[in-house]
Amino acid sequence: MIYPKIPLAQTVIQLCKAKGVKHIVISPGSRNAPLTIGFSNDDYFKCYSIVDERCAAFFALGIAQQLQEPTAVVCTSGSALLNYYPAVAEAFYSDIPLIILSADRPKHLIGIGDGQTINQKNVFENHVLYASNLKLDLKEEGADSVEELPIFKSMENKVETLLGLKKTIQEYNEEEIDTTINRALLENGPVHINVPFDEPLYDMVNELSIKPKPTNPVDKPLEIDDNVLGDCIKDWNAASKKMILVGVNQPNQIEKRWLDNLAADDSVIVFTETTSNLHHDTFFPSIDKLIAPLKSEDFRKLQPDILLTFGGLIVSKKVKAFLRKYRPQQHWHIDLKKANDTFFSLNNFVKTTPNYFFSKFLPQTQSLKSDYNSYWKHLEASRLAKHDDYLNSIDFSDLKAFDVILSNIPNDTILQLGNSSTVRYAQLFDLNKTLKVFCNRGTSGIDGCTSTAIGCAVVNKKQTTLITGDLSFIYDSNAMWNNYIPSNFRVIVINNQGGGIFRILPGHKNTENFDTYFETNHHLTAEHLCNMYGFKYESVLDEASLKSSLNSFYSEGDQPKLLEIFTPKNLNDEVLLNYFKFIG
Structure with a gap:
């Protein structure tokens, strides 16, 4: 098999392989040649060539969105990397695992006017889970290779070594790559690995010179604090108007038994959006169709005691306006990572998955006699009839x-x-x-x-x-x-x-x-x-x-x-x- 000669390129590629990163979207360039050579010559990887980096990143996002596993994008140095930013931000807010592999100039060539060179370190700082900035390979076999670098670079390495402040460059790079990919795997979001390469870039070998040692990502066990769960059960059982609002949600993510349980409670209404991918005969899709024509007295009647949300961001501006003006007494959000105070009333962030929450919560709740669901179901039927009449006219x-x-x-x-x-x-x-x-x-x-x-x-x-x-x-x-x-x-x-x-x-x-x-x-x-x-x-x-x-x-x-x-x-x-x- 053909490998890039540069050990750092070998390390990146072998750790991607060890962690199951299979789909690699490459934009042509020169500085990223060592990565391109390695990925494209290994049959394990499925490689795609997309010239436009902005398109390449969204193309990779579409793959990761469907497979729910990390997909990598590879680009050359300079402004090419910045074209990834829209997709990086989308992946960050949509919880999609995207691995950015950017080739870079060596540290001593940055800031001196070299071509295709920008400050790439931490360029996505506000929109990635983790960013690693790898170190340039220095040849182990001879001091001459270090002395060939500018004096400040040579001194930096010698001082770090003398004071015992640094691991070997290979150890440092392996640990950073390993940590970065594990974050994408565990937390479902974008990460950035910035990889400096010095010339020559196109040399190839038939044998690997490194054997990186990956660590397996370890999921934290799902749990809910007993006091938090107890308070939720007590408040839920006492409330006659409970609203569940579901944002962006992967298909088949919520177990049907929990949907049936919620649907059987007259005091619960479930609002879903087109992107929720949740369906039940008693749920309320097409939120805007139901609430857009409501008057003040109707909004007060719809105003929930408890609002429970899960899933991603909400599309409907009308439901956001409604819940911001007629705020629930309590707003709980269920998610492993984050809770947005979208309606300015968030008071309970339960950090777990919806399925796990429902498995601990719903068996201890009681259905209440209420006209909350039936009233709005009747109104929904009226809206649907008028919807059809209007479209026919x-x-x-x-x-x-x-x-x-x-x-x-x-x-x-x-x-x-x-x-x-x-x-x-x-x-x-x-x-x-x-x-x-x-x-x-x-x-x-x-x-x-x-x-x-x-x-x-x-x-x-x-x-x-x-x-x-x-x-x-x-x-x-x-x-x-x-x-x-x-x-x-x-x-x-x-x-x-x-x-x-x-x-x-x-x-x-x-x-x-x-x-x-x-x-x-x-x-x-x-x-x-x-x-x-x-x-x-x-x-x-x-x-x-x-x-x-x-x-x-x-x-x-x-x-x-x-x-x-x-x-x-x-x-x-x-x-x-x-x-x-x-x-x-």
Whole structure:
């Protein structure tokens, strides 16, 4: 087998292998050549070449999102590394294990005006679980190799050695790499390993010169303080209005017996979002559809005594506004890592998994007689009937397009949603329960939606469909620049000629300033991009042609497909705003 000659490169690669980091996304460069040589010449690794580092990082995020295991991205030195930042931040807030491997210049070449050189040390400091800055290899066999370095570097190493302050460089690097990867494995989040290499970079050998000794990550046992659990049980059993709000959640993560237990309690209502991936006949999806038309007296009736939350960030601005104004007496959050005080009333962070909490908590709770659930179920039925009436009465628009699209997605599809208006429109519909839904809600940015969806599709045999807006799609169009997109990948672009969500928000519409700086009015289409990147392209302008196109859109073919739906930008906001008035 071929290995890079540099021991530090060997160490990084062998420890990744020992810890099961299999998927490696590489952006071409020179300074990262030792890592590229090692990863790409070992059949254990599945390597991908993605030129655009921003796309590469989101592509890797999509893989890690699906597999729930660390995925590595490898880049050269300089500004290449900074292009990873949007995906790093998304991984940090979405709890996705991403390993950043950045090649760097040696320490003595930083800050002297060398090309492709920036200060890479701790560059992601606020958005990674751990960052390690490795040390440059120094040859053991001769003092000459140390003396060849600038005097300050030589003296630094000699002083550290004389005072006994340092381990060998190999020991230090092994320990740092080991610790960093273990953090990603245990805590599900991004980590950064900065790897300095000196030239020559391309030398190869047939034998390893190092044998690193990895340590196994050790999970802490799950537990809940008995006093905390006792207080929760006491307060829960005394409350007649309990609300559970579920944010972003992996499919099949919560045991069904706990969902059934919650559903059987009349004093409990469970609000789920499109990204919650939780379904039960008594739960309340489509939160906005239920609460948007409520008046003050209704909000007070809905206001919970106890709010219990778990999962990631909440999409619905309406439920956030409601719970911030009509605050619960208590807010508990269940999570292993963090608790956000989203509603300014958090008083109990139970640091464990939802399943473990429910296993200790629910068997000791009692169901209460209450009309809390039944009242809102009755109102939900009324909302649903009006929802259907309204959709049957409107002209073709964004809302009508989503109704048709979401009604025609095949069972068991993995649905990736773009941010901004796309995920918010999807929130208004009760989705097919067989779908698995994902969206980059950690930072809620539009910058990597397509890249993430493609990374997801690459490691899944199931049908993957991305629904996205025109600006999101164009912004991330380099996502299509790779050779790994499966033929069953499908993209649906809602093209309303700009950032349609800004027409819904307060502001002065239909002015030159608004069109240019907020909505970003344009007349671009996806057709030429599809021709360049090998996607089968089709466009539609009305409901009838949309329904007709969807009949064949999901059929098998030898290339991925994109369907572009043009909707009337000057009508969409009016249709949506009138929707909330109508259902109320």
